[in-house]
Amino acid sequence: MTTNTVEPLADITPAAVEVHDVHKWYGAHRVLDGVDLTVRPGEVTVILGPSGSGKSTLLRVINHLEKPEIGYVSVNGELIGVKQQGGRLKELSERAILAQRSRIGFVFQNFNLFPHLTVLDNVAAAPVATGRLGKPEALDLARELLGRVGLAEKTGAYPRQLSGGQQQRVAIARALALRPGVILFDEPTSALDPELVGEVLSVIKDLATSGTTLVIVTHEIGFAREVADRVVFIDGGKIVEQGPPHEVLDKPQHERTRDFLSKVL
Ligand code: ADP
Ligand code: MG
Numbered sequence: 001m002t003t004n005t006v007e008p009l010a011d012i013t014p015a016a017v018e019v020h021d022v023h024k025w026y027g028a029h030r031v032l033d034g035v036d037l038t039v040r041p042g043e044v045t046v047i048l049g050p051s052g053s054g055k056s057t058l059l060r061v062i063n064h065l066e067k068p069e070i071g072y073v074s075v076n077g078e079l080i081g082v083k084q085q086g087g088r089l090k091e092l093s094e095r096a097i098l099a100q101r102s103r104i105g106f107v108f109q110n111f112n113l114f115p116h117l118t119v120l121d122n123v124a125a126a127p128v129a130t131g132r133l134g135k136p137e138a139l140d141l142a143r144e145l146l147g148r149v150g151l152a153e154k155t156g157a158y159p160r161q162l163s164g165g166q167q168q169r170v171a172i173a174r175a176l177a178l179r180p181g182v183i184l185f186d187e188p189t190s191a192l193d194p195e196l197v198g199e200v201l202s203v204i205k206d207l208a209t210s211g212t213t214l215v216i217v218t219h220e221i222g223f224a225r226e227v228a229d230r231v232v233f234i235d236g237g238k239i240v241e242q243g244p245p246h247e248v249l250d251k252p253q254h255e256r257t258r259d260f261l262s263k264v265l
Contacts, residue, residue, distance in 0.1 A: 014077030016041045016182045016213040022071035031057050033237035044208045046224040047217045049234035055217045059184045063104050064097050076181040102130050105175030105183035109191050111167040113159040120155040123173045145173040149203050165196030169203050182213040219264050233257045
């Protein structure tokens with residue numbers, strides 16, 4: 001038996017996320033203007049760009065919280081949003097959208113924890129609600145994940161009793177509880193006091209090195225340099241340039257990228 005030939009992984013596995021020619025308008029305001037983006041399984045993509053450039057909208061389109069006017073998104077090889085059927089664009093059923101969204105983790109700037117639930121129940125809620133796990137299994141998983149983000153001692157606390165950094169780590173554990181194919185982060189440290197940023201970035205860094213597929217919108221350039229496989233710079237709803245961090249951050253090709261970096265570095 002000859003097993004010496006190794007198939008290149010990238011050629012046989014579907015992209016974790018594929019955004020194809022996505023256009024999005026709010027009224028007459030074009031917010032995404034033909035965005036193409038491919039994220040491979042295990043890849044860490046950092047999205048940079050000025051305020052109002054369309055970063056959050058792009059994440060929301062990937063998660064189907066917004067629908068593009070043109071283009072499509074697929075996640076783990078499954079189309080999200082619109083699909084072509086008999087030449088017509090057809091929307092997925094709400095049920096299909098929910099099923100797909102439950103495979104995508106989303107971590108928000110403002111944590112968005114359930115205030116009336118303990119930390120443990122915040123993390124265990126989604127696997128139970130989606131029918132993936134029974135309550136006892138979900139609680140076991142929640143304990144394991146809270147240990148992973150360094151909060152084993154806080155399982156019985158309520159969100160208001162935690163610091164912002166701790167709340168954001170709970171939110172990350174909650175995202176992990178659905179065993180998502182990809183986790184999207186929208187400025188996960190922007191709402192934190194500066195001394196709490198490091199603990200959250202360190203948890204995200206652990207995920208990055210353990211092979212989780214991540215798409216992270218952040219202004220933390222040092223973090224991007226350290227963890228990103230690819231940095232994508234977006235401005236005016238378009239990807240202006242993308243590449244490995246040492247190229248985009250150290251040798252940006254476009255004036256708009258240079259201008260942005262000079263303001264945030
Ligand atoms: P970023 O996250 O890069 O700051 P956003 O994706 O939030 O940018 O927003 C891009 C543009 O779209 C901004 O001009 C914003 O005002 C506009 N926008 C975002 N959401 C909406 C909405 N729901 N309705 C109308 N305009 C919106
Ligand atoms: Mg935003």
